[in-house]
Amino acid sequence: MNLPLLLLFGFAVLLVLLLAWVLRDPRKLPQTDVDLGYAEDLDRRHVTYFPQVRQAMAAEDSAFLASRASRALTRRVQRERRRIALAYLACLRGDFLNLWRLARVIASMAPQVGAAQELERLS
Amino acid sequence: MGTLALHVLVLWACSALLQLITLILLFAKGSFRKLPFFTAYVALNLCQVAFLVVVYSIWGPKSDTTMILAWYSECITLLAQALATTEILKVTLRPYQGIWGLAWRALAVTSALIVLIVALATHGDWVTAKWFELNRGYHLTFAAAVIACLLLVRYYSIQVPAAYKMILGGFCLYSSTEILIHTVLQSLAKKAFDAYEPFWQASTMLSFIVVLSIWVVALWKPLPIESRQAAAPSDSIYQRLSPEINEGLRDLNEKLLRLWKLEARPQ
Numbered sequence: 001m002n003l004p005l006l007l008l009f010g011f012a013v014l015l016v017l018l019l020a021w022v023l024r025d026p027r028k029l030p031q032t033d034v035d036l037g038y039a040e041d042l043d044r045r046h047v048t049y050f051p052q053v054r055q056a057m058a059a060e061d062s063a064f065l066a067s068r069a070s071r072a073l074t075r076r077v078q079r080e081r082r083r084i085a086l087a088y089l090a091c092l093r094g095d096f097l098n099l100w101r102l103a104r105v106i107a108s109m110a111p112q113v114g115a116a117q118e119l120e121r122l123s
Numbered sequence: 124m125g126t127l128a129l130h131v132l133v134l135w136a137c138s139a140l141l142q143l144i145t146l147i148l149l150f151a152k153g154s155f156r157k158l159p160f161f162t163a164y165v166a167l168n169l170c171q172v173a174f175l176v177v178v179y180s181i182w183g184p185k186s187d188t189t190m191i192l193a194w195y196s197e198c199i200t201l202l203a204q205a206l207a208t209t210e211i212l213k214v215t216l217r218p219y220q221g222i223w224g225l226a227w228r229a230l231a232v233t234s235a236l237i238v239l240i241v242a243l244a245t246h247g248d249w250v251t252a253k254w255f256e257l258n259r260g261y262h263l264t265f266a267a268a269v270i271a272c273l274l275l276v277r278y279y280s281i282q283v284p285a286a287y288k289m290i291l292g293g294f295c296l297y298s299s300t301e302i303l304i305h306t307v308l309q310s311l312a313k314k315a316f317d318a319y320e321p322f323w324q325a326s327t328m329l330s331f332i333v334v335l336s337i338w339v340v341a342l343w344k345p346l347p348i349e350s351r352q353a354a355a356p357s358d359s360i361y362q363r364l365s366p367e368i369n370e371g372l373r374d375l376n377e378k379l380l381r382l383w384k385l386e387a388r389p390q
Contacts, residue, residue, distance in 0.1 A: 005310050008263070012302035015266045019295045022273040023288055050378050089379070096375050101280075103368040108279040110361035113221030117365050 046091040053088050056081055127184055128321045134328040139172045141335035148342040157214065157346050161207040161290065164200065171196045194254045201261055208265070208294055212272055215283050221361070222279055226272045233271040237264040259305040266298035289341035293334040300330040 055061065066074045107113050127135075146165045149155045155162040174196055182189045216223040241260035269291060276283055283291075304326045308319055 002310075005306055008259070008302065008306045011263070012266075012299050012306060015270060015295070015299045015302070018270050018274070019266075019292060019299065022270060022277050023292045047375055047378060054381070092375060092379060096372065096379075099368050099371050099375070103365060103372070104279050106361055106364050106368070108219050108222055108281060110221040110365075113225045113361070114365075117369070118225065120369050 046088065046095050049088070053085065057085055127179070128325075131321060131324045131328070134325055134332065135172070138328055138332050138335065139169065141332060141339060142169045142172070145335060145338050145342060148339065152342060152345040154342055154346045158207070158210060160203070160210040164203040164207040167200050167203045171200055190254075194258075197258065201258075201265075204294065205265065208269055208291065211287050211290055212269075215276070215287050216281070219279070219281060222275065222281065226275050229271045229275055230268045233268045234264050237267045255305055255309070259302055262298035262301040262305075266295050266302070269295050269298075284347040286341040286344070286346050289337050293337045293341075296337075297330055297334045301327060304330070 062074070062078065065077055069077075107118060142165055146162070146169060149158070149162045149165065175193055178189050178192050182192075212226065213223065216226060238260070241256075241263055273291065273295075304323065308323055311319060
């Protein structure tokens with residue numbers, strides 16, 4: 001089998017796999033009714049607490065703590081901070097997914113959709 | 124007809140029977156009103172069967188005239204297939220004008236791209252197997268374009284009724300298996316196509332029978348009533364909110380990167 005035929009064969013298999021994927025029911029169907037209320041809350045999101053979390057993660061803070069407190073306490077604080085940072089990351093992810101979903105719902109209901117606008121979100 | 128293998132004839136009869144059942148279901152359930160092009164496609168396929176029976180009886184399956192007439196009749200059904208698919212996509216996306224506009228552009232771009240790839244990939248033996256190459260090129264373009272549209276539908280979480288999904292899936296499945304069969308056959312048969320002809324006939328017909336069975340299941344119940352018109356916000360809402368949301372997403376992305384850098388910095 002030469003290269004073009006191999007590519008064609010691979011492409012056909014890819015098409016079958018993609019077909020199976022697009023036709024399968026998504027596990028969690030997003031709500032179809034647009035929650036425009038969320039658009040009003042754009043400024044009240046977890047991202048607004050970013051400066052505080054960033055401050056808590058600052059190396060200067062850790063250095064200061066290490067110079068004053070015991071090693072055990074420093075470790076415990078580091079652990080706690082890491083846990084908080086991870087929880088905060090999950091919240092930011094939630095913010096991101098909500099915004100993304102909202103953008104798709106608005107686009108799906110708009111009478112005209114700009115390809116450039118939509119591609120911008122994917123880049 | 125005598126020189127066709129018995130199993131090919133049996134498959135042919137099964138295919139004709141299933142096409143007839145599909146057509147009866149389309150009329151009995153009133154679905155032909157919603158999908159006139161799809162109904163025409165099924166009817167044309169059935170007419171093609173009758174036409175081929177006549178052609179095979181007069182000239183025999185090995186004659187050049189039979190081959191040319193059979194491929195010309197195939198061109199007509201392939202055109203009808205494209206129209207039927209566009210009709211189903213249009214029915215599905217009718218309440219979503221913006222997405223339909225985007226889907227049209229996606230169809231055009233994907234088709235142009237695939238036609239170019241096919242032309243490049245099949246340049247070497249364009250003359251020897253013209254009809255097979257054309258047929259495979261068509262199915263490749265068709266399947267890729269429909270899957271591009273289905274990806275778009277999935278991305279925007281648009282609910283597609285199961286019956287339409289099954290019909291579209293059937294079309295894509297048939298096209299994909301045609302590409303696979305043609306490619307495998309081309310690599311195996313090379314110049315001795317005659318030896319593999321019964322395999323080609325049986326496998327393509329078998330895949331079409333599978334697709335027809337899927338369609339029979341899909342059309343067993345009447346097609347769903349027109350989905351409710353999506354409450355379309357004015358164009359200005361999209362124009363205002365979409366850049367705002369994109370900006371929000373970019374901002375979040377930057378913040379996540381900063382947090383990542385902060386976390387990754389050696390302590």
